[in-house]
Structure formats: C-alpha cells, structure tokens
Amino acid sequence: MSQNTNGPFQLTRRRVIGSGAAAVTLLVHELALARPAIVKNPGARPQPEGTPVQPHTPPGAPDWSGGPGKARFRIDGLAKVTGQKIYARDFRAVDMPGWPRSSPERMAMILRATQPGLTFTGLDLQRLAGVDAVPLLTITQTALAGYPWPQRDLASLNLSLPFSSAGADGVYQLLVPVGTAPQFYGQPVAILVFADANACRRAKRALQFQPGVVQASGLPPPPPQPWVLAYSPFNYLTRYEAPGLEPFSQVQVGYASDPYQPDSSSQPYNSTARRLRGRIDNALQAPSPHVLQLGGSYSTQVLDPMFMEPEAGLAWLDRSGNGTLNLVLGTQATNGDSGDSLALFSKDCPIKVATVVLNSCYPGGGFGGRDVSTFPPLLAVTAALADGPVRIAQDRYEQFQGGLKQLASKISQRIAVDAKTGKFLAFGSQQVLPSGGQNNYSQFVAMLAAYCGLSGYDIKQAYVDAIAQPSTGVVAGSMRGFGGPQASFAVETLVDEVAVALKRDPIALRELNVLREGDRTITGAPLTQQMRLHEICRRSREHALWRDREAVKARKAREGIRYGVGFALANQAYGTGKDGVMAEVAMDAIGRLTVRTNCVDMGNGSATTLALSTAGWLGHNAHDIIMGDVGSFNALDVSTYAGGDWSQPNWTGAFAMSSSACLTAFHQVHVTSQASQVLFQAGLLPAAATLWGVPLAQVQGRTNWDRGHLTAPGLAPLSLRALAAQVHKAGLTSAAMVHGVYEGSWVAGTYAVPAGPPLQLPIDGLSLRAAGQPTWTPVLRQNVIPPNPKAALYGRSLYAPSGVLVAVEIAPRSYAPRVVDVQLLVDAGKVIQPDLLMGQAQGGIAMGIGYALLEDLPLEAGGAGDGRWNLDRYHVALSADVPLARMSITPLPTTETTGKGIAEAVLCPIAPAIGNAIAHATGQRFRSLPITAADIEKALS
Secondary structure, three states: OOOOOOOOOOOOHHHHHHOOOOOOOOOOOOOOEOOOEOOOOOOOOOOOOOOOEEOEOOOOOOOOEOOOOOEOOOOOHHHHHOOOOOEHHHOOHHHOOOOOOOOOOEEEEEEEOOOOOOEEEEEOOHHHHHHOOOOOEEEEOOOOOOOOOOEEEOHHHOOOOOHHHEEOOOOEOOOOOOOOOOOOOOOEEEEEEEOOHHHHHHHHHHHOOOOOOEEEEOOOOOOOOOOOOOEEEEEEEEEEOOOOOOOEOHHHHOOOOOOOOOOOOOOOOHHHHHHHHHHHHHHHHOOOOOEEEEEEEEEEOOEOOOOOOOOEEEEEEEOOOOOEEEEEEEOOOHHHHHHHHHHHOOOOOOOOOOEEEEEEEEOOOOOOOOOOOOHHHHHHHHHHHOOOOEEEEOOHHHHHHHOOEEOOEEEEEEEEEEOOOOOEEEEEEEEEEEEEOEOOOHHHHHHHHHHOOOOOEOOOEEEEEEEEEEEEEOOEEOOOOOOHHHHHHHHHHHHHHHHHHHOOOHHHHHHHHEOOOOOEOOOOOEOOOOOOHHHHHHHHHOOHHHHOHHHHHHHHHHOOOEEEEEEEEEEEEOOOOOEEEEEEEEEOOOOOEEEEOOOOOOOOOHHHHHHHOOHHHHOOOOOEEEEOOOHHHHHHOOEOOOOOOOOOOOEOOOOOOOOOOOOHHHHHHHHHHHHHHHHHHHHHHHHHHHHHOOOHHHHOOOOEEEOOEEEEOOEEEEEHHHHHHHHHHHOOEEEEEEEEEEOOOEOEEEEOOOOOOOEEEOOOEEEEEEOOOOOOEEEOOEEEEOOOHHHHHOOOOOEEEEEEEEEEEEOOOOOOEEEEEEEEEEOOEOOOOHHHHHHHHHHHHHHHHHHHHHOOOOOOOOOHHHOOOOOOOOOOOOHHHOOHHHEEEEEOOOOOOOEOOOHHHHHOOHHHHHHHHHHHHHOOOOOEOOOOHHHHHHHHO
16 A cells, blocks of 8 residues: 655555445554664674664553463554554555655566466566556566666676575576576566556556566476485484384484485485385285284375465665665564575675665564565565665465465375284375475475374384475475474374274274373484373363264254264474574663564564563563564674584574474573573662662572562562662663573573572573663673483474364255364463463464365466466355354363463364364265365265
8 A cells, every 4th residue: 555655644554444444454553663783693603794683663552461471462462453553564665764765665566487387588568658657677687688678687696595596406596587497386587666656556457467478488398307306305214113123213323314325424324224114114014914004195285374464575775885785574584584685695796785674574474484485585686776765565466476385295104003902003104295496494394294294103113204396386385384284184084094994983092002201203202291192182082072973973964964073183393403592681770671582473472472471580571572683682692603512602503593383482481581580680689689688698599579579588578660770770780681592402501690609591692781781791601501412313302282173064965064163172381371372273273174174276387376366266264164152272281381382283183183074974084185065075976
C-alpha cells in the first residue's frame, strides 16, 4: 500500500481498518529504533570492520505483565492489535531516521523463470511503454543485447554469493545468465526498478501472468550428470546390537559410516556397516513363521509455509564514507542475513560496502521460510545499484512462485516383528526428499528425517538412509518440522499396519516398543532424559475416545457415517544438536529491565517468554525486549575463528543460529536466565548487602523474592527500584550479556565477577557493563567444561515426546474426511506460559490437518513456479476444518525445571494419526498425503 507522505491524508493500514472496510484484515506496527552500535561481524576471524544493527524493539504495554513469571497478554500484543508497524511490508524510507528525504523511494519487482528446461534468451517488456511504466533500471546477471532501457549486470560485480544460491551442479546463481537454462522453476532472471510504487504496480499488472515476458528457446538440457544425485552430506545411519557382538552405531564406534564406500581414514567402519546391514536385510526378508515382515512405500507432498505476510523489504546503500548498506527485513536468520549481505560485496567488487545495518522486523510467520531465503541478497544488490532507497514487496502470487517450500518425501521401509511378542526386531528405510533447484537447508532437513526414521521406538537392528534430491522445483527448505513430519507419517503408518496384521491394539503395540530412559537412538546417542512415551501411550489407551471407538463407530455406521479413531506417536527433537544462543539483561537506575536477543519472534511468543525469564533471579518480568539484534553481542568477544578450540577462552563452538519455532523454551530462556543470574550476583546482591549493612557473604544463598521485593532472614524487604538506585550509585554491574552453547550438555566455565566469589555457570561467554559506563568488559572464561567429544555424533539429544488421538468422519455421499476430535498429549517440560503453549499447539494441529487432508502443491511442472498459484488453488485449514470445540491439549505434569521446544513435536503425529483414523473408518490404508475425498471414494468403489 502506497503512502502520500506530502499530502494531508496518509492512507495507512490503520485508516483502512478504521474506515470500516470489513473485507480486509490488516495488522501494522511501528519500528522502534534502538541505538545503533558499530560492531564487528560475528563469526570467523579475522572479522570485518563492523555491522551496525538497528534491531526491532516491540514496545511493551504497561499492563501486559501478570506478576513475576506470568503474562496477562503478549508483551507485543497491544502494538499488534492497535495497528502499529511490525512487518517489513509496513515501512517506507520516510519512516527510517537518517535515510535521505530528497531521494524518492524506488520500487522493484523480480521476474522469474517459468520454463527451466529452456534457454533464457531475453525479456519482452514492450507492453510497459503503453502503461507509462518504463523501468529506470533493469538488473540481469549478464547484459541483454539490444535492450532499449538502462541496465546493469551482476557478472561484472564479482559478488560473493551465499551457499544457498548453489544449484545442483554446484554453480552459484542469483540471476539466470542470458544464454543458459534456469536451474529451477521460479528462479529470478531479472529485477526491474521503477520510479515509484504506482509505476511498479502498473508494470506488474501489465506483465503478471503474461506468456513470453521471460523469453526462452531451444531444447531441454541433457539430464544431470550421474553424480548429481543428492545435496551433500548424505545421511547413512546404522545401528546394530546383538548378543555376542560389540554394539555398533556412529556414537559407539566414534565415526560416521557410509556403507556404499570403502573404508577410509575418516570412515574406517564403512565395511562393518555394510556387513551389518546385510544381517538386517536378512532379518527383514528371510522367510520365518515366527516373524512378521511388512513394508511399503510412503510419500508426502510439497507444502507452502503460508506466512501471514509475503516477503518484503526496504534497502538503501549510503555511499558516503566506506559504504553502509541499510536493510529492513522480516527474517529469522538475523546473523546469517547480515553476515551474508556484508560478504556479498567482496573486496574485488567495485561497489564498496563496509557496514550493514539490519533493521529486523517481525517475519510474519517464519517456521523456516525466512531462513536463508534468497530474498535478502536480491534486495541488497538492488539497493547497491539503485539511485536511492528501494523497496520490494511480493504479492501472494510472487510468494508462491519464489518463496521456500517444504520438501516432499518418498520413503520405502520395512520392519520385522516378533509375531508372538510384538517386539520390533529390525528396520530398514530409504528416504528420498525431493527438494528444489538450489540448496537451502535441504540436506539438513534430510538429516533430521533420518534421525526421526525410527520415530520413538527402540529397534536395536536398524538402518536409515536419507538424501535431499535436487529437482527443478521451487527451492525447498526448512519449514514445518524440518524433516520430522515426513518421517513420522511413514513410520507411524507402518506401525499401524503392523498392529492390524498382528490383530493387536495399536497403542499397546507402540507402548511395548517405545524408547525409555537409558536406551539409545539410531545414532547410538544415549537417552539420559526421562522418556515418557510409555506414559503417553498408557494415557491415550485409557482415554474414552480410544476406549469407545468401536461402539461409536457402530453407532455412526447406523447413521450412514464412516467413523474412525487413529493414534500416532512422535519423539521429535528440538534444537540442532549444537546450538549457540545469547542474551543480555540490563537494568536502569529506576529498576526497568530490558532483555536483548538476536532471535526474532515468529508468532510463537518468544518476546513474551523471554521477558518472563528474568523473574526467577530478578523478581520482575522484563519491561522491554529488543529482538533481532545481531551486532551488540560482539561485546562478548567470542567467535568461531578457524583453528580455535575450547582451551581458548574467546573461542566458541557455535556463535549464532537462526531463530526457530522450538528454540525459545529451553535454549533462549536458559541464556536469558543466566544473564539475569549474573546481574543479580554481581549487581543486585552487593547492592542489597550495602543497603542492609551486612557482609555480602552473610546473604549469599539466603535471599528470596516476595511480591517484587528481595527478602532475607531478619532483614527489611528491598524493592527492585531501591536496589537499582544503589547499583547505579555505587557503579556496580547493571547489565550482563551471556553466550551459551548446547551440545549434549551446556558448555560451562568459571567467571570472576567484580563482586563475590567466582561463578561457575553453564555458559561459555560473559561480558559485563557497569552502571554509568557505555562500554562492556568481557570476563575471561576459566576452567571450561567442554561438551562430551561424542556429542558431535549424537545428531540430537533433546526430545519433546508427544502423542495424539484423532477422530474422523467420512461423509456418506461426498466421501470428504473431516476431523471431529483431537486429543493431544505432549511432554513440554516446565510450561512457562500456558496460553503461549496452547496457541502454538493449536497452530500445529491446524497445520497437521492441512498437511493430511488439504494442502498440495506440485513440485515441478504445474506447481507454484508458474506464478499462477494463490489461495484459490492452495487450500489451507480453515476454522471449519479444525474441531475447535473438541480439541484438547494436555501437557504432561512434570517436576522438570526447564521447558522444551514443542512446535514440531505437536505437528509430527497429527497427519499419521489422521491417516490411521481414516484407515480405521474405511478399512483402507492410504500411504500418500494428502488423503482426499477422491482417494477415499476410489478406494471404496
């Protein structure tokens, strides 16, 4: 929506809402500007001269807090519902302090390929002359011969493209060079820059959906070379335990193995894995009267993440000095996008960029689709070549065509089961996940699918292969479960088939075979946490929905309705296996607390959760939270420089990672709590001792917070305001910044703080700021406790088990399946804010229903890459598809002191449970998603 900033009337989203336009629903937010700090780019050393960051600061409503550790509503909720700006789409250059007022804001659009099999020969834009929308500038990879309007090419810029722009052939491409074939549907071929938003809008209307705009000719290219089979690394997991043999897994032998390659110095157990897989195959195939052998092929479809906001951004290259690139982006990869944008303009590039200022907005969803998108580098190069601020805002058609998708899957698997006892004996699986034409996080999605290949079951003789296979489809990435839902659908469907074949209760069969504490995963990683899968099974088996399913099925049948109840488990991991996270907690002179983080809130409530996380040590929720701040954390003075190890106090194994829907409750809450502890120990407690007039040692370990006041035996309560005043009066520590790494356990160290004894803390980096001082002082890490060396081979070590009962009804004439009841159990650990957990779980259920029954998107020809897809063709779950009145989410009661990331844990079992319910209702098994009315009618006819 354009704004006339010079006239008396400025059309904004708020005015549209207020005008009574009931046909549209719009949310807006105002970008609060934090103080920009000149910082070094985090990462490998040597570090560039700095990337200032202006992070997004959602203003906290004064009455959002419901007391220490509780929230009445989201800290950013008032800003959202009152029409303030929060998304990158909402901002214009005039909103940004320091941006030029004399230069008009340009508007750009991206043209994309719709015929990847044919050679790109040029552009036909003649129709633009007739609508008064001639581009000021056309950006292509290589120059267009005979092009009538101004153009610039990227080939002459010597750009250093990010890894996400690499195609299956290893060629890095941002735009398609003239004379070559696009690598995939929807690949950008050109960027058109227009004088303003109105001209761009006219151009889009003239060009969109028109054949021949992107010109192509020739014959399809030859098939890919035989070695282009998958994005590396490939994932081959083998586990084997049997009496009389040494246990085998990558953790237990200390090496990953590739059974398709000879032994080598880096993989000395390849032949062993190959031999053991032969034994597993024999168990899966050799006839035996006492063993049930079952298997088949299963598939899941491509999904669109369906953000509330299509991608949009605003950028301006300030060419004064050494060059500052200013970006306004909705992203979950704040560190990645800022670092990649800085690296884009290499030392050989004629355009000089020494600094990147990233203004981080809400991404409008997230969940993977804003993670290593190619949108930020496209915006950055457009700003580098434009004559002033420039904006790109994709509409829903363009987002379907160019936005990241979820990987599809084709999974073949077999299982061997003791026919008498029901114990799972052996398992084998080959997973192929067709991805797009460029490598996003595809290979890592396949990696997690491999880790999830056994679901939550203890199978001691098993192997799983998983690869991400290149395709000409729209680029696929890391959203909606990161490989877990694909694997869960296949495994949980197969387990139900086993139960039917053995005539056993499907939940009881699962309960017999689930992982328990002390067992090992497919990688051989030991399960040291309490495993509650058996409890989930027991509770579900005793639930009335399951207990009465046959009686209800018979009653519904008399009404002409097919009815069924299905169950599925998930033992979904959260975190990546080696996670670097960071947080800062600061206190001003009147006791106002501010949390700062590099992560962003994708709608999952991270801002609120982290604001609650100060209460344990500081007695109050944070008043404000600054999110998406990349640069401030260079004050920690730690990085992942080459050649470093844990013996060096300024080295860390993982500096930063993208935000995800499941990292808040455990990872980010931990570092926020640790920063709060340091602020208490080094600032508030010494201040309290002074106010009480007692030695510090007398009150250490003897204080408590009571209704916002610090108490100690025999001493008068002290308010946070009084403590803060003393901290600032005495120049004590008023802000603490910490960095943590979790790899099987938290890396720990000892830190000598200014007041009191040294602190041994589960963090690997610490920096302090004294009251009244502008600079930070890093505290040298001592006595480091690094992760277990074997933890690098665990794959994952944190799990949030879940299980769900789903009831479905099949309409008698239309055969349309409808979910009518959902009963979800989840081990969420300590629940920090129940409303946020429930909202996230409800969203996961809705996504799972769409996955199972509604959403479908062809990967290649006829798919979103043709630019004609929108919500008229792509069907997501609506309120009528979700049984809102019969949907229960039950977190297991717990004594744990930490939360768990439950986003994917909720999503993973939904689709297989629906499939199993349909099988119970119809007597027919469906092994492909989505399961449609046409599929059911065909199976029953």
